Amino acid sequence: MQNYNPEIVKNVKVIISQALKVDESKVTPHSSLVKDLGAESIDFLDIVFRLEKTFKIKIPKGELFPEKLLTDARFVKEGKIMPAGLEELQKKIPDADWAEFLKNPTIANLGDIFTVGMIVDYLSEKLAPANK
């Protein structure tokens, strides 16, 4: 995240600390939104709404946090994410800490791979001039 536009990083930190009611100093690139910062499912929506407002962008449903995938029977069985689901997820979030997650790839643990850095990566890509 340190290679990215400091403006994006600064705004993301503010947004996350406000949405999750945590001190800004706790928000680091590697913080997991769920494990370290205590995010619940509605917090993911809150973060998306705030990002949309601050960066004046539209974030289509499931583009940042792929929640739709989790209700798809092809990808998830009995709380476990199937190989096809994992492939999809890894395509969507290439920079996550997959090694750790793959030890126990359940829906319950999925929140662990959503990190602050992942949001910055997503925004940097989305706001890059070629993608505008």
Place this chain on the structure above:
Amino acid sequence: MRFKSKVVLVTGGSRGIGTALVRRFVEEGARVYFTYLSSKAQAAEVVRLTGKPHQIFALACDVRKKKDVQKIVDEILEKESSLDILINNAGIIRDGLFLTMSDEDWSDVMETNLGGVYHFCKAVSKQMVTQGGGKIINISSVIAELGSCGQVNYAASKGAINAFTRSLAAELASKKVTVNALAPGMVNTRMSSAARAAFGDKIKDRIPLGDFAEPEEIASVVAFLASEDARYITGQIIAVDGGLSLLCRR
């Protein structure tokens, strides 16, 4: 002045309970936006009577129409930096025995009473979540939990509002948005005038406190639910019915 600098949106403010709500919130310092369906002149009169035209705004909006609702909410948010309190009050009755109830009477009531609550909650909840809190109060009815001849459509719509209220409250609580409902008994307004005229005394006999409520008495409980005094209340259906529901459950 409990609501100074608060922005309040009341649906169906041109008459009855809605007008009492609008007045109450204006008196207590809020900036109040209210909607009406067709009573334009009546709505203008409500604004005039408060004597504070810079603090109260009437907007035509059919609560059944998602697009209209979103437009109204967008308009408000262009002017205001927050929307603190939403009161879903607009409602109708189309009473008649179920055996002869038309599909239209069923859907009009469901679309207005339940659909209106759905559209407005949908339109404001995103704002309330991102602003870090808000209060939603839905006007239900004591009939939701009782049986009432000739009101299958109305009772179904209000029962659904109660269920909606509890679940939405559970979803939004962590974002400090509270969602409650108020269930009036019989209130002196145009809506209840036919029933009062036909069975007034009979109904009064069944009300432990012995009389009907005035719209202002509903407004004062709504104002409490919208205030910081009610910070710790969410997902509740508060009956304001003179005890009507107690007696009927015996």
